[in-house]
Amino acid sequence: MAEENYDSRKIDGRSLSKKVEEQVKQGVDKLKAEKGVTPGLATILVGDDPASKMYVRLKHKACERVGIHAEDQNMPESTTQEELMQKIQELNDREDIHGILLQLPLPKHLDDKSAMLAIDPAKDADGFHPYNMGKLLIGDEGLVPCTPKGVIRALEEYDVAIQGKHAVIVGHSNVVGKPMAAMLINRNATVSVCHVFTDNLKKFTLDADILVVGTGVMHLIKADMVKEGAVIFDVGITEKEGKVYGDVDFDNVVKKASLITPVPGGVGPMTIAILMEHVLMAASNC
Amino acid sequence: MAEENYDSRKIDGRSLSKKVEEQVKQGVDKLKAEKGVTPGLATILVGDDPASKMYVRLKHKACERVGIHAEDQNMPESTTQEELMQKIQELNDREDIHGILLQLPLPKHLDDKSAMLAIDPAKDADGFHPYNMGKLLIGDEGLVPCTPKGVIRALEEYDVAIQGKHAVIVGHSNVVGKPMAAMLINRNATVSVCHVFTDNLKKFTLDADILVVGTGVMHLIKADMVKEGAVIFDVGITEKEGKVYGDVDFDNVVKKASLITPVPGGVGPMTIAILMEHVLMAASNC
Known part of the structure; x- marks a missing residue:
């Protein structure tokens, strides 16, 4: 029996980022033409x-x-x-x-x-300034951290419903986990934030409709830790002997996921595309 | 058989707030004496x-x-x-x-x-300014919303461990739910944020070691929805026929909780005591 092909489950960050960049390019052209601003x-x-x-x-x-x-x-x-x-x-x-x-x-x-x-804060392209993080927390999202915003954009592009879904985030960093939680709460997901101190991580990940993992622990998430049909974003990067690995054991987890980002080629390109969008946003608001 | 007395399980917000106010008073006296600042x-x-x-x-x-x-x-x-x-x-x-x-x-x-x-932001006694909310989100807590801070203070005063515990928050408002989530994540709890869009709320509340409820739905949380030994904070207030009710069915839930705040006399007085602490903090920093 030929091995099943799971390509259709892969969230293609590269082509998604091209789409976003194309939109940004149009916005940039418009801004130049209409206001003379580059x-x-x-x-x-x-x-x-x-x-x-x-x-x-x-x-x-x-x-x-x-x-x-x-x-x-x-x-x-x-x-x-x-x-x-x-x-x-x-x-x-x-x-x-x-x-x-x-x-x-x-x-x-x-x-x-x-x-x-x-x-x-108005020029804070990375969205890490407390003022921008605070606006994010209260649901007034402007310039926000690019990586979690890229995850949101991918969810939108792939028509994944967020409201009412159980989103589980593994990792509680200021760069990914915490802003990701705020964005998903703002969109009415039920959000669980797990991390290195979480007791029984598997209990949480197994229940996740949407799973976002950003810990830097190579292949932390195995196939037996995810629910059939889950949508999975792998934000981790570990370099080992010249190769790059994510936090998710992609080859096995893909068999259960409905959608999943690879590493590399997943959230990385999206992060940069969102950064471009932010610079355009900042230039448009000035 | 006499009915069991659950008084020892009650988190006494009034006496706790007196303790906090006494500390603030000492700080105020010191500030006046040492710097001549009221x-x-x-x-x-x-x-x-x-x-x-x-x-x-x-x-x-x-x-x-x-x-x-x-x-x-x-x-x-x-x-x-x-x-x-x-x-x-x-x-x-x-x-x-x-x-x-x-x-x-x-x-x-x-x-x-x-x-x-x-x-x-330096005078933002309520802690609602985006700059202060952002500092909270990134773990640099200064002036923060008073009600969730009161919950944290009560957890500390009653020696309730937070790290690694599953804290479930019901309600995702900017005043309580979201800042509460940030404070508990900052203290390494595993945090789940539930709300009106949550599917199967009971599944989450039943698993909570620490449960914070702020929805304004009278007696939303029943005894069969909480785990034996849970620590419960009721931030809700509903007025009905001249009486005040919380979001938790106190009389029945107290039989399962290890600690629980009543309404009134729970988080309310604590909120005001924390506000006093914030004014002292702001005056000390100026």
């Missing part, structure tokens, strides 16, 4: 971390594709807090820059919290 | 709603007890948005006012959202 994103990269450099490069390439002006503010490893704060203030003040992205992690001698607080 | 709370009440007037009066009485200067900014029903915004700005600018409380609901012709946004 959306601008400034990325701040302090030091030479290779992974951070790669992420910044991916974002700049996306900007190129959609017609957003991208500017690389590369600062040396030796940058002082004061210099970083000055740079942020300078970008806050510039009219041609609508989005500011501080690439994390910063070198250890710098305080990322005060730096992120210094970014004008 | 904490000041200004309440803004627009119109003559009797319930709102009563709430404001309760808060002013608490201020008196702990030595906080309380000021009643009573504005007529006919107040315009501009006048309200001016009043808020005036209070933001005053050095002797450390906490500002806008009593809700406002008359229908006024926009509460922009009014609340205008309050200086």
Whole structure:
């Protein structure tokens, strides 16, 4: 018997992100034509971390594709807090820059919290500023964290109902788990947030209609932990011997899921597409 | 056989709030002695709603007890948005006012959202400003909504472990449910947020180690919906024929709970005590 083909269950983050980018491109063109405004994103990269450099490069390439002006503010490893704060203030003040992205992690001698607080919330492309996180929590979503927003967009694109469904989130980080919970609560899902302190994780994941996993623990979620027909988003990334793995044991879990994101090619591309959307949003509101 | 006495299971919000107020009073005395600063709370009440007037009066009485200067900014029903915004700005600018409380609901012709946004986050005694809600969501709790904070304080005072416990919240309002979820996630509970769209509410409540209910549906939670030994907070209030009822069928649920708040005399007094704590906190930080 030939092995079943599960391709139709795969949430194709790459083609989804192309669709979003196409919409952003149209919005950018319109903004240029109607108001003469070219959306601008400034990325701040302090030091030479290779992974951070790669992420910044991916974002700049996306900007190129959609017609957003991208500017690389590369600062040396030796940058002082004061210099970083000055740079942020300078970008806050510039009219041609609508989005500011501080690439994390910063070198250890710098305080990322005060730096992120210094970014004008209206230019906070990453959506991590407390003001934007608070608006998210009270249901007034503007600039919000890009990865969970990408999950919401995928749910919408694949016509997955959210209201009344049991959404289980594994991982309670500020970047994924907590904003993801807020977005799903705002859309009237019943939301359970699990994490490393959760007793009997399987009990929760087995009950999930929608499962979002972002822990960084390779293949934490096995087939016997998910419900038949669940919709699954894998936000985890583990690199091992040159290969990239998610938090979900995709090859086995796909047999039970109705929809599931692969790693790579799932939520990653969506995150960048949403970032583009945010820069356009910020430029349109200015 | 005599009926069992469940008094020891009752979380006594009145005596707990006295304890908190006593601590606040000591802090206020210290602040006066050491820095010559008297904490000041200004309440803004627009119109003559009797319930709102009563709430404001309760808060002013608490201020008196702990030595906080309380000021009643009573504005007529006919107040315009501009006048309200001016009043808020005036209070933001005053050095002797450390906490500002806008009593809700406002008359229908006024926009509460922009009014609340205008309050200086550092003086936001109620903790509803997006900036403070966002800090809460990312785990940097300062001025936060008073009612859920009162629940956390009660859990601490009664030595109830939170980490790893399953906390179930019924109701997803901005005032109680959502900030309550954030506080419990920050303390490493596994948190489920249920509400009117939840399918099979009982399945969730039956599994709760800690249950917080704030829906305004009288006696929604019955004895067969809770686990033996659960710790239960009833944040609901329904008035009926001159009597006040909670969301929990107390008389029957108390037989299964290990700890439970009554209505009235549970979370209500705690909310006001936490408000006092916030004004002291704001005055200490200035």
